[in-house]
Amino acid sequence: MSVKIEVGAGGIPHNQILIYGLVGSVILIYLTYLNTYMQAPYFAFFGGLAAVVALIWGTDTIKHLCSYGLGTGVPSAGMIALGSGVIAALFGATTGIFAPIVTVIIAAIIGAVAGLMANAVVRMDIPVMVVSLIELAIVGAITVLGLAAMACGTFEFLGMITGQISILGFTITSYETSLIGGSIIAVIFMLGAIAIQHSFNACLGPGEQQDRTLMLAAECGFLSMIVVAIMSFAFIDRYAAIITLVISIIGWLYTYAKYIELSKRDAYAWLDAQPILEPKGGA
């Protein structure tokens, strides 16, 4: 009774997306380092853009992995990706300027171990399993690191655990009102875990088209950026947070409109308040 996962063929080859995704997201995360140079968090939004790029790549990876049939839902792949990713991202963050690179390496190690265990011990015997879980762990880690950098303006661990609280006009440093102390990292974890799997899960079917699925991935990324931007008001300068919020809203509106357009293109028919169209010959 189970439905076979069918995916559309064609589109941009996966390896190309992989390279653009990896290089692009690491560069974008590094651009948030401009904050440290300028002494102001106006470039925090680059972290969110890195997450968007990574999510587009991760969606294509999930599509490749899940076309083999995992035996359980697509969301599980997102969970294992972000579970590995959040550990790698927080470990990487402790290495200062090297954070994005270290994060990618650590995520690759955890993903490789999970993939090897899934293939060699659990005997899933899926050819792309190891590579896919490595990619997914890296995507998860970059998503966490990018959104965290966007929320608090830096990808360094000490920046994530210290926050300011103002009581009666005095500003004091507090660990409780920080990104990690307040567990906002848990929200970022879930945002990534749903965003990474949603696009493929929502578009799967025989009529799946790569451009539509990837557009949805970008939409999910920008949507996650919007809420992280709102939460970043608690951590960074008000004007910097407004910049982030405006950029994410513009990106979201564009991708959402584009996605609806693409759905209209692919749909059998686009009807408003019409009765059920019985197929020819009856059901």
Place this chain on the structure above:
Amino acid sequence: MSALGGPKQAGGIQPPTTMGLVLGIVLIIIALILAFFLVQMAGLIALIGIIIGGVLIGFGVHFVPVGGAPAAMGQAPGIATGVAMLAAGAGLAGLFGGAWAAPLGFAVALAGGAIGGGLLMAITCTMVNVIYVFGMGIPAASGKVDKDPITGDSFPEYKSQGTEGHGLPFISWVGGVIGGALGGLGGTLIYLELLDVYQAQLPVILNATVEQIAPIAISLAGIFAVAMFLINAVLAAYNITGTIEGPHDPKFKRFPRAIIAAAVASAVAGIFAIGLLELVGVF
């Protein structure tokens, strides 16, 4: 959750490959050595605790009776949801209780975590049967065995035509509670071990009191416990290809594979979680 067909694993259980086993043992040993060098004896004990916790989670998932999509139509026995997610629900409810009882001592916290997970599953499984019996008029019947190993009830004559069984027989109920308790125990164990490590290291690094760093230590330990829980639960879900009826299901015999996979994955993920604070301030 969704309508995805799993790979058909006909015939006997495929044993783990030799390469996988050797690699797993090597990885665990490397992780243990690293833990000893990074955080001395405390690190070694913490990592062993994390590995045991991961194994308990991986083992516990096999007890949880999950029917997936067919269960929602009364076509297959079990609870109608995803196995990794149901186990996560129970395990995290256990983590809630365990974390609450953490100041009262190690043994109380562990027992609290186990009971928390078991309680969630006990109530959920009972309500599932309430819906099946009083909402849908369907008695419980297993599809995999003819007699309930605990109560001795016979099933074939209660199974409706064209289905693989339905509802939750008593053996599945017991399995669910055991699974929830093991999940809660494992999750709490990982949390407590990590909390110990962070509470010992953070005050030194940040030059602060234990009370001041408590939010960071709790958040880090909590999010890592959630992350490792999900990695192990998903690996176990892959092992049983999505659905299982409980401890009487033939698929239950696959559990050694999941235990090895969970131990290795927890060791590798755990070493990064334990070593997290070693690099702070180095770069």
Place this chain on the structure above:
Amino acid sequence: MEEIIFGIGITALAGALATVAGAAEDVESDIGSQGDPNSQVQLAPQMGYIHRIFNKAIAGEPPAYGLWVALGAGLAWAFMAMQINPILAIVLGSALAVFVQGVYATTAYLGRTASLAKFGQPVYIDILKSMTTVTMAHAFVAIFATVAMCHLIISALGHPFPLPLLGLVWGIALGAAGSATGNPFYGKERQYQEQKFGAGVPISASGNIVRYAEAGQRNSLDNGFFSAKLGGPASGICFGLIVFFELWRTVVFEEFNIWGPIIVGVFVILVFAIIDRYIEVWARKNFGPYTAPEEASS
């Protein structure tokens, strides 16, 4: 003693909030056909049954609710950090989380339906217009109640987790309880209303979901009304009991002995074992063995 009485009051309030949250969660997911019954909504067009039912394939309910509640809690935490009153902060946080839920719902319907073009399933845009708002309203109730409950657990009972992490934990538990209890009722009794009562849906009938209502064509709002009769309240009781017993055993019995909550927990589990066994035996006695094989009516 006074502390215990205060704690019991908070426990009762948290349990009540959880009950409301569980009921709203199940009705919400059934209106959107989220979770496992989704497979049938997805399958029907492939079998030639074109329908007008919302296909909100976001993820399983546990991860989806893990996100909504964690997000609501995270936003509420951030607003509280900006010195906004907690009640207002929770309302604002839940409202923004519901916005995210609504956007995810629309993209899921458009994506799944557009990918079914081969089978002639059109996108009914009025479904999005009329039903997204209804699921969002139910989701708001569920998220607000759960976040408020988490806030109570932290501020009044002193749980050490920060609000977003607690939101994640209880959000996943909410989704697990709601999907486990509510899904079969919607999946079997509503989608396959035409099949025999008291028997599982034969596998041969898969995909033949009911598509016509008492008047006109069935849409998901009819399913919400149906779920609200039993599936929703049962899910609510399930989640309410979980939260209540989890808090109650700690709040009341920790004072007497640190092992008190654990002993009481074991006792409660045993009570539920007896209830479950009673229900099972009752069903076996009353529904009788199916001696003659039944015909699958599809």
